[in-house]
Amino acid sequence: MQARSSRLGRLRVQLRRLFYGHRPVAITFQAGLLAIDLAAIAYFVATTFVADATWLRVVDLLLGVLLALEFLGRMLAHRHPMAYLDNGAALVDLVVIASLFVSALGVNLGFLRILRTVRLLRSYNVLGQLKRRFAAVRQNEEVIHAALNLAVFVFMISALVYVSQREINPKIEDYIDALYFTMATLSTTGFGDVTLMGSTSGELLSILMMLVGITLFLRLAQAVFRPGGKVLFPCPQCGLQRHELDAVHCKACGHVLNIPNENE
Known part of the structure; x- marks a missing residue:
């Protein structure tokens, strides 16, 4: 028993070195x-648009299997394995892994494929790793992060529309229909050819998308296409990180900033 515990301890140390070492x-x-x-x-996003097939x-x-092994490895590498499950990212991973195994049996594949879009939340961890590894990502972090926020927001709202409407709305038969409706609504185009059904749920979801979704969508889109609104320049006095490009004084403490021009 003690030898088995010792082998498990050595395995955990090795895994910790692999997952967190330098x-x-x-x-x-x-x-x-x-x-x-x-x-x-990329696979989860792409397969939301693909019909059911055996190869899928x-x-x-x-x-x-691959993600389950990774999850088990991270859990064993953690100093307190059971505490690892308290992490929100770990719960997202469990949902995704479960959906993969269930869908492999051919059970409700379309819904489960949409459920996997929650893996997009893992993109923020991926961005953090890319930022540490590549200077180009660090230089364009603001635009990349804004584009990621926009993509996650649109795909999650589309998934919510699809899940709530796929069985009651004949005009939303697949994820593309849900994505089409979401983009038409959030961009305020509103063609009117697709509407949400359900005397209560559909109306509430429509109100939520109009009140909250449109505002967030426009702000996220603006951050992607107009990233130059503020510049990253920590104030030496109070530490405020972002200021207007032409700011002379810090708006928090009034300290003179001397923000350099791009050509300097």
């Missing part, structure tokens, strides 16, 4: 995990 082997291992994360997110279930099973 040696070349650990860095290579972490880069591989990053590639898996990027591929999984095979890929789902293989990806489910």
Whole structure:
């Protein structure tokens, strides 16, 4: 019993070095995990537009096994394995892994594929890793982060529309229909050819999208297409990070900033 406990302890130490270490082997291992994360997110987004097929279930099973092994490894590498489950990202991963195994059996594949879009929330962790590794990501962090916020917001709202309307609305048969309605509503285009059904749920969701969704969508879109609104320049007096590009004084403490021009 003691020998088994000792082997498990050594395994946990090795996993901790791989997941969180800074040696070349650990860095290579972490880069591989990053590639898996990027591929999984791309796969989940792409397959929301694809009809059911046998090859999808095979890929789902293989990806489910791979992500389950990664999850188990992270859990064992944590100093307090059970406390790892308190992490919101861990719960998202569990939902995604469960959806992969269930969908591999052919059960309600369309809904489960939409459910996997919650994996997009993992994109923020991926962005943090990319920022540490690539200078280009650090230089364009604001635009990339704004674009990520916009993509996550649109896909999650579209998933909510699809899940709530797919069984009662003949005009929302797949995720593309839900995405079309979401973009038409959030961009205030409002063609009117697709409307939400349901005397209470549909109306409440429509009100929520109009009151909250449109405002957030426009602000997120503005952050992507007009990223130059403020410049990152920490105030040496109070530490305020962002100021107007032509600011002379810090708006918080009044300290002279001397923000350099781009060509300086």
